[in-house]
């Protein structure tokens with residue numbers, strides 16, 4: 001099908017620019033919806049290259065995905081919803097053709113970095129622990145190469161630099177701001193760094209690359225009282241325990257064994273003293289699914305079980321179920337484009353099949369609308385200590401991965417747009 005004899009070089013100058021840029025971003029991380037400095041840097045780079053681009057994309061914050069009121073009800077205080085940091089760049093090839101969107105996310109996490117490196121975060125409590133500094137840097141490098149090779153492809157490349165992947169869904173705000181239109185986007189690509197592979201390698205999932213990720217809060221209201229007089233109370237802890245146990249039977253007994261789902265309750269809080277029956281309890285958890293039918297079923301059953309147990313045990317139970325990002329299913333054709341391009345620039349021995357993942361990713365909103373492949377870029381190097389997973393305070397990358405990412409993404413774009 002595809003030729004993928006694309007040759008892509010990253011010069012030593014570009015390679016050191018990538019390392020420097022990533023280190024600068026790593027030292028200056030910005031939380032979701034506050035990526036102002038990062039956005040300015042990206043815009044400055046595109047301007048220098050003469051690439052037309054729109055800033056402030058998705059900026060009014062009104063079209064963010066998550067329901068802010070529901071989030072507050074579940075005990076989460078959402079960050080400021082001003083936004084205004086999204087950027088959409090456009091590069092036109094030599095003639096008319098298809099339109100490819102390539103995406104990078106720019107936000108960091110509220111984590112205190114524990115690495116002792118010269119490029120350690122300068123902001124206490126904020127860290128690029130998910131590698132979005134690398135994603136942003138790589139897309140800037142891709143922009144530079146594709147812009148220099150406009151005569152090598154037809155159609156259009158759109159460069160999507162998005163805010164707030166870590167929440168509450170910056171991709172949605174940008175989609176609402178019409179980034180998939182005019183010209184209409186035919187396909188999309190994105191990458192995420194991963195310690196599952198070494199720098200210079202990639203992993204591509206056939207099928208699902210990330211799961212739908214929903215948040216559940218269950219509030220149990222009983223009647224508090226003396227531990228020695230249970231008959232005068234309604235024990236919220238016991239009600240919560242019953243709910244917790246019964247919810248685990250949904251996956252075990254109600255879901256087709258050939259489907260996948262995970263229900264995990266990470267917090268359960270009740271009570272203040274051993275001799276007091278608590279009058280309330282709160283459970284918080286996450287539901288991960290792939291197929292929309294399974295997702296619908298679990299949402300319905302979590303609510304029914306909560307209400308049913310509450311009624312059976314004389315407690316008042318409130319279930320707040322907040323839908324997060326949907327599942328991301330890789331398009332077969334786009335996955336082949338990535339695999340072939342990566343084999344050409346990294347060597348076939350460095351291209352791996354990846355198992356489906358249960359993480360959440362807001363690129364799924366793009367993938368719901370256009371054929372997409374999101375793949376993993378290896379960043380591990382055990383000899384140098386780069387083994388930690390994203391969101392760990394010691395997460396870091398082997399920077400050889402930056403050039404590899406630029407090569408694969410550029411080659412994939414040239415492959416897709418060569419006809």
Ligand SMILES: [Zn+2]
Nearest residue numbers: 130166390391
């Ligand atoms: Zn993350």
Ligand SMILES: [Zn+2]
Nearest residue numbers: 130132165192
């Ligand atoms: Zn991430």
